[in-house]
Amino acid sequence: MTEEIIIAGFGGQGVLSMGKILAYSGIMQDQEVSWMPSYGPEMRGGTANVTVILSDDRISSPVLKKFDTAIILNQQSMDKFEADIKPGGTLLYDPNGITRHPERKDINIFKIPGAALAAEMGNPKTFNMIILGGFLNVKPIVKVENVKKGLEKSLPERHHKLIPLNIEAIQKGIDSVENVQVL
Amino acid sequence: MGDVRLMKGNEVIAEAAIRCGCDGYFGYPITPQSEIMETLMIRKPEDETGMVVLQAESEVAAINMVYGGASCGKKVMTSSSSPGISLKAEGITYLAGAELPALIVNIVRGGPGLGTIQPAQSDYFQAVKGGGHGDYKLIVLAPASVQEMNDFVDLGFELSFKYLNPAMILSDGVIGQMMEKVELSDYKPRWTDEEIEKISGSWATNGKKAGGERNISTSLDLDSAKQEVFNHKLQAKYRAMEENDVRFEKIACDDADYLFVAYGSSARICQKSVELAREKGIKVGLLRPITLFPYPTKQIQEMLGQVKGILSVEMSAGQMVEDVRLAVEGKVPVEHFGRYGGIIPTPEEVVEALEEKILGK
Incomplete structure (x- = not known):
């Protein structure tokens, strides 16, 4: 199994940390992982994206042009990455702020109202974990228990009290995916 | 399995340095390698292993601190990115000329000049063909994964002490900035003074022994005949590297x-x-x-x-x-x-x- 994923949105949405938690979860189930950010003179409000690969085998290129899954969290990223999903691949997006919805006919498309659900939970910081939950519904490549282990390993001890809230957000995401187009 | 983590290549360089018994790091910040010194500063290895971590006032100062530490038989290193390595080039050829072991890490960015902070491999000539002046060679290691960033710190020191020659890890912003699964090396203690005397006592400038000769660390010889003999010795060393240590x-x-x-x-x-x-x-x-x-x-x-x-x-x-x-x-x-x-x-x-x-x- 190899899953090549791009996560793209605004800086500050938790794109990079979501990728990191996904990668850590892969390690917890003995997979090879890579996490390649777009880095540069970027700032809050600018675009941010990260390529995450989980694989049972040695990973070749950490830099990719085509993806199995794109997780899209703003319009700029939709414009940039919709075309880069492999035929038969998967697009998961949050419709919040999206003015041009995806148009591809040869991919699976799912929606998750992450921003709205985070507001409902009263904590906008849970946004990226809701999205991660949505991804795990569509592509259950890592087990939630391994995400929990990943959080325990990657977060400093003083933040461990936040893990139950994050798991709750992931569960909410798992339960809130809407099918738009399934091949 | 040992200590498995998800880390950036740059962070791993720092962690590997601490774990391999490095005595000192001297650097000056520059993107895209600043996490190396940043990680060392956060880890404070002085409390743990006694390793010194110092932000010098410039790249030129940093490489000359490396020269000083290396002259005493210590495992010392520096890191920078392309424009900073150009500033260090003089010190690097002096290290090669004085036959001193040291590790230099270059996380390459696009050039020429100040260029860009994005990754490139445009310092190959500088690393492999010279960079500094004179007929000298560096041992140049090119990691292709975060795991190799870990492994090549120890290997770089090993080879540089084997040949008494500076070694360079030539990487770039892709490997430096990405995170992968890495199994960190086990801790090796820093060398004691007795061990340094045993390993490097024949050349390290740690004080004249009673009845012995002074050790002098220099790359200067005004007698051309002697300088040519010395150059033959260097070339023989480079041929031995070609014979034994191609990877x-x-x-x-x-x-x-x-x-x-x-x-x-x-x-x-x-x-x-x-x-x-x-x-x-x-x-x-x-x-x-x-x-x-x-x-x-x-x-x-x-x-x-x-x-x-x-x-x-x-x-x-x-x-x-x-x-x-x-x-x-x-x-x-x-x-x-x-x-x-x-x-x-x-x-x-x-x-x-x-x-x-x-x-x-």
């Missing part, structure tokens, strides 16, 4: 009709290109030089009876391709493909270049 990796070469030659992050991209090309029925393999000096010249030559053409892939306008051509001596076509100025090629682009430049499609 490389071959991927999908057994049945290959064509060959990519690529190092570091380009080699990772080419691994994907090998997969994509083979899906199209093009039998291509990858030869990855791990040591850029000494270069795997013989290993490339061994492929010549088998492959019909070679594409050298680097994030530069074509530097390593010269060493590939020197190895091949015109026996098969050798072409270069590169993106540069901070642009990373995609695996698909590399396959297109192979088809266009080598297969003639």
Whole structure:
């Protein structure tokens, strides 16, 4: 199994940390992982994206042009990455702020109202974990228990009290995916 | 399994330095390698192993602090990115001229000049052919994964003490900034004064022993006849490196009709290109030089009876391709493909270049 994923949105949405938690979860189930950010003179409000690969085998290129899954969290990223999903691949997006919805006919498309659900939970910081939950519904490549282990390993001890809230957000995401187009 | 983590290449360099018993790091910040010193400052190894971490006032100061530490037989290192390495070039050739072991890490960014902060491999000539003045060579290691960033810190020190010659880890912003799974090395204690005396007592400047000769650490000899003899000695050392310490990796070469030659992050991209090309029925393999000096010249030559053409892939306008051509001596076509100025090629682009430049499609 190899899953090549791009996560793209605004800086500050938790794109990079979501990728990191996904990668850590892969390690917890003995997979090879890579996490390649777009880095540069970027700032809050600018675009941010990260390529995450989980694989049972040695990973070749950490830099990719085509993806199995794109997780899209703003319009700029939709414009940039919709075309880069492999035929038969998967697009998961949050419709919040999206003015041009995806148009591809040869991919699976799912929606998750992450921003709205985070507001409902009263904590906008849970946004990226809701999205991660949505991804795990569509592509259950890592087990939630391994995400929990990943959080325990990657977060400093003083933040461990936040893990139950994050798991709750992931569960909410798992339960809130809407099918738009399934091949 | 040992201590497995998800870490950035740059962070791993710092962690590996602490764990391999490094005595001192002297640096000056520059993107995209600032996490090396940042991680060391956060880890405060002085409390744990006694390793000194110092932000010098400039790159020139940092490399001369390395010279000082190395002269005392200590395991010392510095790191920078391209423009900073240019500033350190004088110190690096002095280290080579004084036959001092040290580790220098270059997380390359696009140039020339201040250039960009994005990844590039345009410092190959500087690392392999000189950079500083005089007939000298560095041992140059090119990691292609975060795991190798860990492994090559220890290996770099090992080789630099074996040959009494500075070693360089030549990497770039791709490997430096990305995170991968890494199994960290076990801790090795720093050398005691007694161990340093045993390992390096014949040359380290740790004080004159009663009845013994003074050790002098210098790269100056005004007597040309002596300087030539010394240069012969250096050249013999470089030939010994070529004989004994070439490192490389071959991927999908057994049945290959064509060959990519690529190092570091380009080699990772080419691994994907090998997969994509083979899906199209093009039998291509990858030869990855791990040591850029000494270069795997013989290993490339061994492929010549088998492959019909070679594409050298680097994030530069074509530097390593010269060493590939020197190895091949015109026996098969050798072409270069590169993106540069901070642009990373995609695996698909590399396959297109192979088809266009080598297969003639």
